Amino acid sequence: MRILLVEDEVLIAMVLGEALETADHEVMGPAATLAEALALCEGARPDLALLDINLRDGSSGVELACILRKRWGILSVFVSGQILEARRAKDIALGAIGKPYETGTVLRTIEMVRAMMDGEPPTGIPVGLELFGAARPGPTAF
Numbered sequence: 570m571r572i573l574l575v576e577d578e579v580l581i582a583m584v585l586g587e588a589l590e591t592a593d594h595e596v597m598g599p600a601a602t603l604a605e606a607l608a609l610c611e612g613a614r615p616d617l618a619l620l621d622i623n624l625r626d627g628s629s630g631v632e633l634a635c636i637l638r639k640r641w642g643i644l645s646v647f648v649s650g651q652i653l654e655a656r657r658a659k660d661i662a663l664g665a666i667g668k669p670y671e672t673g674t675v676l677r678t679i680e681m682v683r684a685m686m687d688g689e690p691p692t693g694i695p696v697g698l699e700l701f702g703a704a705r706p707g708p709t710a711f
Contacts, residue, residue: 573615574599601625631647645662650667
């Protein structure tokens, strides 16, 4: 899958980006701001966005998730320590993974999302992922 990675902590972005590439995903980014993320999406569209909530310039991953979904139909998963804020935005994202997290949780989440995009019901929800009900993908999601 093509994954947009939006994370303002350099070390976290490097570790997660490397894990995604090792798992044969194409990584767009990392971006550290809303503007950087949108610029990356102008050329090619990701299949999924992994978004931190508090970004470098004070912009918000929640706002970014709204824009990505409305403008291009891009699905998002929050990967953030701001779980309460993620829950308040549960209508615009698939779910949230709280920091600190295991990279394996993110990788298993991506595989589950891929299956959901193919119309399969969510099964084997990874420990550490809070799945939101309102924004689930599927063949009739859009």
